[in-house]
Amino acid sequence: METKSNDPLHGKTLQVILEFLVEKYGWEKLGARIKINCFLKDPSIKSSLTFLRKTPWAREKVEQLYLISGGSTPSAASGGFIP
Numbered sequence: 491m492e493t494k495s496n497d498p499l500h501g502k503t504l505q506v507i508l509e510f511l512v513e514k515y516g517w518e519k520l521g522a523r524i525k526i527n528c529f530l531k532d533p534s535i536k537s538s539l540t541f542l543r544k545t546p547w548a549r550e551k552v553e554q555l556y557l558i559s560g561g562s563t564p565s566a567a568s569g570g571f572i573p
Contacts, residue, residue, distance in 0.1 A: 498562040499553055507556045508538055514559055524551050 499507070511520055512535070521529035526548050528541040542549045556562065 498557055502556075502562065504542055504549065504552075505535065505539060507552060507561065508535060508542070510561045511552065511556060511559065514561075523555060524548070526551075 495501075515523065517529055517533040521533070526541070526545075528538045542552055
């Protein structure tokens, strides 16, 4: 029997999360929300991913912003269908 994960980030890669946030906010606003140099000085997906993979506290902030920004909506299977 398969069990479904209740983790809203299940199946989401850090790259998908970061690309969503950059598209939604842009680098400047993302850097204003989460003050880390990889968002403020010559930002790129590649350099940001490298930093976030090595820095758990920063990754956690990015994941939390993703969740509150609507990046992960409840699925119909979990009973949280949003029309």
